[in-house]
Amino acid sequence: METELNxxxxxxxLLFASYAEKVGRDALELTVPAGSTVGAILARVRAxxxxxxxxxxxxxxxxxxxxxxxxxxxxxxxxxILPPLAGG
Amino acid sequence: MVGFLSxxxxxxxxxxxxxxxxxxxxxxxxxxxxxxxxxxxAVVRLEYAAYQxxxxxxxxxxxxxxEARWPVSIALRHRVGQLEIGEAAVAIAVAGAHRDEAFVACxxxxxxxxxxxxxxxxxxxxDGTQEWVDPTQVVQAAAVSP
Numbered sequence: 569m570e571t572e573l574n575x576x577x578x579x580x581x582l583l584f585a586s587y588a589e590k591v592g593r594d595a596l597e598l599t600v601p602a603g604s605t606v607g608a609i610l611a612r613v614r615a616x617x618x619x620x621x622x623x624x625x626x627x628x629x630x631x632x633x634x635x636x637x638x639x640x641x642x643x644x645x646x647x648x649i650l651p652p653l654a655g656g
Numbered sequence: 657m658v659g660f661l662s663x664x665x666x667x668x669x670x671x672x673x674x675x676x677x678x679x680x681x682x683x684x685x686x687x688x689x690x691x692x693x694x695x696x697x698a699v700v701r702l703e704y705a706a707y708q709x710x711x712x713x714x715x716x717x718x719x720x721x722x723e724a725r726w727p728v729s730i731a732l733r734h735r736v737g738q739l740e741i742g743e744a745a746v747a748i749a750v751a752g753a754h755r756d757e758a759f760v761a762c763x764x765x766x767x768x769x770x771x772x773x774x775x776x777x778x779x780x781x782x783d784g785t786q787e788w789v790d791p792t793q794v795v796q797a798a799a800v801s802p
Contacts, residue, residue: 585705585776586788632713634772648707648774654789655704655711655734655775656688656746656766 575602577643581613586651590621600641606630607637609647626650660715661706663737666744671731675751680729682755684762688746690739694789698782704736704745707774718768726761728752734775 581596588594591613598612606628613619627650630639641647668685676683692699711734719730731749739745746769750762770791777789 582707584707584774585778586790589788629707629710629774632710634714648710650707650774651776651788652790652792653770653772653774654777654791655706655773656770 576600577602579604579609579641579643580646581609582646582648584648584651587622587626587649591616591618602643604641605637606635606639606641606647609641610637610649613649622649627653659712660732660734661708661711661736662733663735666733666735666747668744668747668749671733671747671749674731675729675749677729677751680751680753682753682758683749683751684755684758685750686746686748686762686766687744688766690741690743690745692741694779699741699779700782701738701740701780703738703778704734705776705778706734706736708736710774714773715769718765718772722761722764722768725764726752726757728757728761730761730765732765732769734769734773736775
């Protein structure tokens with residue numbers, strides 16, 4: 569795992585609806601250590617200006633599938649941070 | 657390719673035609689329409705926003721799971737964009753050999769859609785203000801109101 573942590577990888581992060589308004593953008597690219605968890609990337613986003621308005625454990629989707637904070641992120645992945653769903 | 661999201665008005669009849677067949681004698685439908693009130697406030701219109709590729713993926717998973725669990729055929733559409741009061745936001749048609757599986761599968765589809773599909777709703781109120789609806793907050797407000 570240590571060698572993996574030495575490499576860094578690019579992840580695309582998407583924000584929607586109220587979260588996009590709170591952070592002031594709807595997409596960003598983050599470079600993170602390979603093998604990072606969703607939770608670690610969330611912490612990075614929450615450390616950005618406006619990011620502290622997001623809840624600590626929002627709904628997340630990785631490559632169009634719901635995931636928990638322990639899911640591992642790989643290079644080129646798309647992580648979506650989802651406000652409370654209101655369809656239907 | 658099936659598109660579950662529509663930026664045009666949704667009609668139920670075409671969905672019924674999609675799932676109808678000679679051996680399916682029970683067809684259950686659900687139509688969700690835009691309400692003119694929410695949390696005691698008068699709503700004049702609303703806007704649905706969606707994470708479109710995931711809506712398509714998650715709806716496809718819900719339909720496949722439901723069709724695997726009950727012997728039914730399912731058609732599903734959700735509206736996106738600006739909607740007026742009374743317009744259809746979501747429409748579901750489920751056909752099975754008999755009514756039992758049609759009703760239960762139809763209910764399952766709408767409940768799973770509300771729980772899993774990434775769609776958001778911004779309401780415009782009669783005073784001109786707008787708000788993104790947070791159903792987790794609505795439940796709390798409803799619980800404390802008389």
